[in-house]
Amino acid sequence: MKTIDAYKNDLDQTILSSKKMYDDAVAGCGGNISFRALPPSDIEIYNDFDLTKYNYETDLDAYAESLLAGMEKSFAARKDINDNFFPSIGPILGIGDYSAFVTGEIIFRKDTSWSTPCLKEIEDFRNLPPLGTSKWYKKFLEISELLLKKTQGTGIPFMRGFFSPLDLAHALRGENIYYDFYDDPDMVHELLDYCADATIKFAEDIYALNNKYNGKTKYGTWYTKGKINMSEDIACMISGAAYNEFCAPHTQKVIDHFGVGYMHCHSRAMYLVKEICHLRNVAHLWLATDPNQPRPIDHIEQLVKAANGVAIAIDCDTFEEIQNHYNEMKKGNFSICLPVKSIEEGIKYTTLFEQLKNK
Amino acid sequence: MILEDISTLLQKGKAKEVKILVQQALDEKITPTMILNEGLIKGMSIIGGKFKNNEVFVPEVLVAARAMNSGLEILRPALVASGAKSVGKAIICTVMGDLHDIGKNLVKMMLEGQGIEVIDLGVDVDADTIVEAVKTHHPDLVCLSALLTTTMMNQKVIIDALVKAGIRDQVVVMVGGAPVTQGFANEIGADAYTADAASASEAALAFLRN
Numbered sequence: 042m043k044t045i046d047a048y049k050n051d052l053d054q055t056i057l058s059s060k061k062m063y064d065d066a067v068a069g070c071g072g073n074i075s076f077r078a079l080p081p082s083d084i085e086i087y088n089d090f091d092l093t094k095y096n097y098e099t100d101l102d103a104y105a106e107s108l109l110a111g112m113e114k115s116f117a118a119r120k121d122i123n124d125n126f127f128p129s130i131g132p133i134l135g136i137g138d139y140s141a142f143v144t145g146e147i148i149f150r151k152d153t154s155w156s157t158p159c160l161k162e163i164e165d166f167r168n169l170p171p172l173g174t175s176k177w178y179k180k181f182l183e184i185s186e187l188l189l190k191k192t193q194g195t196g197i198p199f200m201r202g203f204f205s206p207l208d209l210a211h212a213l214r215g216e217n218i219y220y221d222f223y224d225d226p227d228m229v230h231e232l233l234d235y236c237a238d239a240t241i242k243f244a245e246d247i248y249a250l251n252n253k254y255n256g257k258t259k260y261g262t263w264y265t266k267g268k269i270n271m272s273e274d275i276a277c278m279i280s281g282a283a284y285n286e287f288c289a290p291h292t293q294k295v296i297d298h299f300g301v302g303y304m305h306c307h308s309r310a311m312y313l314v315k316e317i318c319h320l321r322n323v324a325h326l327w328l329a330t331d332p333n334q335p336r337p338i339d340h341i342e343q344l345v346k347a348a349n350g351v352a353i354a355i356d357c358d359t360f361e362e363i364q365n366h367y368n369e370m371k372k373g374n375f376s377i378c379l380p381v382k383s384i385e386e387g388i389k390y391t392t393l394f395e396q397l398k399n400k
Numbered sequence: 401m402i403l404e405d406i407s408t409l410l411q412k413g414k415a416k417e418v419k420i421l422v423q424q425a426l427d428e429k430i431t432p433t434m435i436l437n438e439g440l441i442k443g444m445s446i447i448g449g450k451f452k453n454n455e456v457f458v459p460e461v462l463v464a465a466r467a468m469n470s471g472l473e474i475l476r477p478a479l480v481a482s483g484a485k486s487v488g489k490a491i492i493c494t495v496m497g498d499l500h501d502i503g504k505n506l507v508k509m510m511l512e513g514q515g516i517e518v519i520d521l522g523v524d525v526d527a528d529t530i531v532e533a534v535k536t537h538h539p540d541l542v543c544l545s546a547l548l549t550t551t552m553m554n555q556k557v558i559i560d561a562l563v564k565a566g567i568r569d570q571v572v573v574m575v576g577g578a579p580v581t582q583g584f585a586n587e588i589g590a591d592a593y594t595a596d597a598a599s600a601s602e603a604a605l606a607f608l609r610n
């Protein structure tokens with residue numbers, strides 16, 4: 042892996058404009074739009090990488106080498122696209138590691154993974170092994186440290202997202218959590234509080250490692266210092282009222298611990314944008330477009346109203362859509378991602394976007 | 401009136417109350433089929449429709465289904481005694497490589513809500529397991545859920561395996577899950593696709609009636 046400037050021409054500028062967008066977002070002011078091109082090379086790493094190929098007990102080095110090689114390839118491929126993207130590294134283990142750090146095993150498939158629910162009764166969380174002692178907690182830190190060691194000196198930021206307390210509780214308890222909402226709401230709060238604490242501890246330990254290796258670099262701690270990235274996938278299954286009652290306080294606890302929240306949710310739950318964006322100190326919400334659901338790009342006006350200034354990251358299908366919605370988007374903060382067929386197309390649309398911005 | 405109350409309480413997920421009222425309805429000599437159709441199934445259909453329109457959410461559907469099951473517990477012996485025939489039998493699963501089970505579970509509940517017996521094979525289920533299950537349980541319907549573009553192709557793998565095993569004609573194959581479309585269902589030779597759980601149970605019933 043080379044130093045970060047080998048993969049990004051205008052790093053300072055990119056960071057500066059991102060910082061402005063997020064500062065404005067937290068302050069509730071709009072007016073920022075950033076652009077990201079998504080060439081096939083950005084996602085090829087996920088197609089090429091086979092999670093079942095590695096022995097996580099005995100040969101983490103092979104895993105780390107091949108992961109970093111894939112990342113290097115994708116960073117190098119897009120180095121001439123001067124969009125809002127900048128490289129970051131971090132473990133990719135599917136989704137199982139997002140909950141197995143508490144307890145249990147990860148089941149690996151080629152391009153994904155999962156862990157199975159472990160709480161037969163909701164109060165069983167009280168009998169879980171002490172946090173930090175599970176196999177995958179230690180393994181995850183080991184993998185992170187290996188990646189950090191191998192990329193030390195490159196200045197490439199380390200990045201890691203987490204499940205929100207509700208996502209984690211759902212992974213641990215499975216579908217029973219939905220009955221628990223009705224049967225034992227107090228215990229749901231206790232479990233969610235446990236999940237918030239678990240996330241805080243896990244993130245702190247990961248961040249400390251990042252600080253050890255990247256603390257002195259210019260941008261190595263960009264994703265970790267004073268920030269937390271969390272997904273609210275399971276919130277898509279419940280009402281706005283239930284979100285406010287059960288989830289908001291615990292998600293807020295995690296955000297408050299770190300400073301600013303960078304959140305993720307789905308277009309399936311467009312109605313939740315308002316609830317999530319009204320949590321304190323949320324800077325960013327990545328609203329993934331789901332199949333069979335309304336597309337966020339078709340609902341900019343509604344999103345501006347609901348977002349409270351929070352920067353909403355969405356995707357679109359064509360550049361025309363960006364042009365058509367540009368003025369509306371300016372009323373809030375948006376990060377817009379356009380899938381492109383090639384690097385050349387990525388360069389072309391980044392230039393067109395700059396022209397649109399400077400008009 | 402009592403059937404109306406059963407339906408209303410079921411929609412609120414009041415399992416204990418539903419159980420008591422079903423017993424009361426039986427004591428009042430209302431026929432088991434009437435209690436099933438006008439009380440339990442009616443309530444579950446209303447919840448399914450509300451879910452489709454985003455008026456209620458996953459927990460509400462699940463507790464309603466639980467209330468229905470507790471009512472069914474009381475009703476089942478009376479239904480059997482009255483000679484009411486089972487509506488039909490379905491096998492359901494999420495296909496291999498895929499763990500998303502929330503939608504699959506809702507479809508299961510809605511099918512059960514229509515009086516269909518459902519055998520749930522869980523998640524990450526491969527073609528051999530389905531073929532075996534069809535041979536063992538002789539279901540009328542095979543319901544396959546897939547939420548990933550990468551795993552929806554496994555719905556085709558399963559249909560092909562049913563063909564190869566010579567048992568494709570014995571079952572109606574229904575497919576669903578967020579990325580699945582009617583076009584895709586046609587392409588892979590499925591018999592039906594629906595976009596949501598309530599419509600899935602209606603489509604299933606329509607097949608069973610024919």
Ligand code: B12
Nearest residue numbers: 309331498499500501502503545548549576577578596597
């Ligand atoms: C919740 C969720 C998760 C949870 C799953 C928890 C669980 N136990 O199910 C977690 C966080 C674990 C997860 C993991 C992953 N997920 Co996910 N997930 C979702 C999300 C947000 C909601 C799915 C859901 O439950 N919806 C609610 C239910 C009620 O809806 P439904 O499943 O569509 O079911 C309804 C209908 O489709 C229909 N139906 C369903 N099945 C059937 C079957 C039949 C026969 C019929 C007739 C009808 C029918 O009726 C249902 C009720 O109305 C979706 C986005 C979305 N909106 O779909 C992404 C989504 C499915 N996930 C996605 C991805 C990429 C993943 C991961 C690969 C992420 C990763 N980094 O590893 C992993 C994959 C793990 C695996 N191998 O399966 C992508 C898939 C993209 C694609 N096109 O392939 C989606 C679309 C998100 C996105 N926009 O990118 N996910």
